[in-house]
Amino acid sequence: MRKTTVKLHYAEGGAAPLTASLSLTILIVSFVFIVFPGIDLAVSRWFADGEVFPLGENAVLKAIRDFNRTVPYSLLPLMPVIVAAYALWPRRLHFFAPHKAFYVVASFAMGPGLVVQIGKSFFGRPRPAGLVEFGGAAEFSPVWQFAGLCSRSCSFPSGEAALAAAALSVLVFVPVTARKLIGIIAALFFLFAALNRVLFGAHFLSDVLVAWLATLWVMGWLWSHIAPNADRIDDAVRRWAGPMRRGMFR
Numbered sequence: 001m002r003k004t005t006v007k008l009h010y011a012e013g014g015a016a017p018l019t020a021s022l023s024l025t026i027l028i029v030s031f032v033f034i035v036f037p038g039i040d041l042a043v044s045r046w047f048a049d050g051e052v053f054p055l056g057e058n059a060v061l062k063a064i065r066d067f068n069r070t071v072p073y074s075l076l077p078l079m080p081v082i083v084a085a086y087a088l089w090p091r092r093l094h095f096f097a098p099h100k101a102f103y104v105v106a107s108f109a110m111g112p113g114l115v116v117q118i119g120k121s122f123f124g125r126p127r128p129a130g131l132v133e134f135g136g137a138a139e140f141s142p143v144w145q146f147a148g149l150c151s152r153s154c155s156f157p158s159g160e161a162a163l164a165a166a167a168l169s170v171l172v173f174v175p176v177t178a179r180k181l182i183g184i185i186a187a188l189f190f191l192f193a194a195l196n197r198v199l200f201g202a203h204f205l206s207d208v209l210v211a212w213l214a215t216l217w218v219m220g221w222l223w224s225h226i227a228p229n230a231d232r233i234d235d236a237v238r239r240w241a242g243p244m245r246r247g248m249f250r
Contacts, residue, residue, distance in 0.1 A: 019220040026213045030144060033206040037142035040204040044128040051135030053128075053201030061196055068160060068193040071167045072108050079105050083237060090238050099233040100172040103226050107169035110222065111215035112162035119211075124148040125156035129201040143206040157211035158203045161194035165215035 033039060047053055055061055079101040086093045126138035126149045133140070141147035143156060167190050171183050194212050197203040226233070 016224055019217055019224065022213055022217040022220060026210065026217065029206070029209050029213065033143045037140075040128075040143065040206050041133070041140060043198060043205045044134070044201060047199050048128075048134055048201060053134075053199070056200040056202075061199060064193050065160070065196055065200070068164050068167070068190065068196075072112075072163060075167070075170055076105060076108060086234075087237050087240065090234075095175075096173065097230065097234045098237040099226055099230040102233060103172055103222060104169045106222050106226070107166045107215075107219045108163075111166045111218045112159055115214055115218060116157050116159050116162045116211060119157045120154040120159070122146070123154065123156050124150045125154055125204075125207070126150045127153075127155040127202055128204055130155075134201060143204070143210065155203055156207045157214060158194065158197055158207040159211070160197055161203070161208040161211040162215040164190035164194040165212045166219065168216075169219055 047055055082093075082096045082101045083098045086096050086098055123145065124147050125141050125143070125145070126136070126147070128134055130136035130138045130150070131140055132138065138149050141149055168183070168186055171179055171186065174182050191212065194208050195205075197208055198205050
């Protein structure tokens with residue numbers, strides 16, 4: 001009975017329409033910044049005072065940034081613990097199903113871990129604070145341009161924006177009845193944490209928006225593959241831990 005309910009719930013999730021919508025949004029956002037590259041510079045200038053970005057020293061904004069950066073170090077170590085606990089007490093902890101933990105780990109690994117790091121090394125876009133206009137030595141390069149003006153810690157796409165988006169993957173553990181409200185609150189907070197990087201002069205607006213949207217796309221794609229196989233994944237964990245359970249609780 002439970003498996004049928006789970007499958008029906010996933011069937012109603014609609015990951016495919018979500019990824020299609022995100023694909024279109026990424027294309028539109030990219031098109032706007034490619035056609036009007038000056039938007040990036042104009043937004044960065046709003047937060048610059050000469051060659052300095054003073055909000056980079058704001059204690060509250062720095063605390064928000066620090067919190068966002070610690071999220072993966074807090075969440076990811078919990079995932080194997082959740083899988084192990086479920087393996088031992090599957091009936092009691094059915095809501096903490098292993099496929100959810102795998103989804104969270106995969107979201108961080110493929111979003112901030114893979115897509116973003118490849119993009120940073122591939123495009124070589126310098127950060128706003130590194131531009132001549134803001135006291136640096138590099139020239140401005142538009143988004144998606146193979147600039148090669150940066151060899152390490154490059155601007156596009158934003159790693160911390162991707163981390164902020166990937167943090168939303170943990171919403172799979174929130175009960176469906178509360179997920180919408182908590183999801184809205186979490187999305188607003190983590191989106192602000194991502195945009196925080198623009199205020200600091202560490203990223204252009206396009207760096208943040210594309211990284212955020214691309215990570216959400218990756219998460220949607222992952223869920224569309226994990227959700228239909230949820231029962232298979234959970235059953236595999238239960239079978240693997242069966243001898244251990246029988247040995248501990250006989």
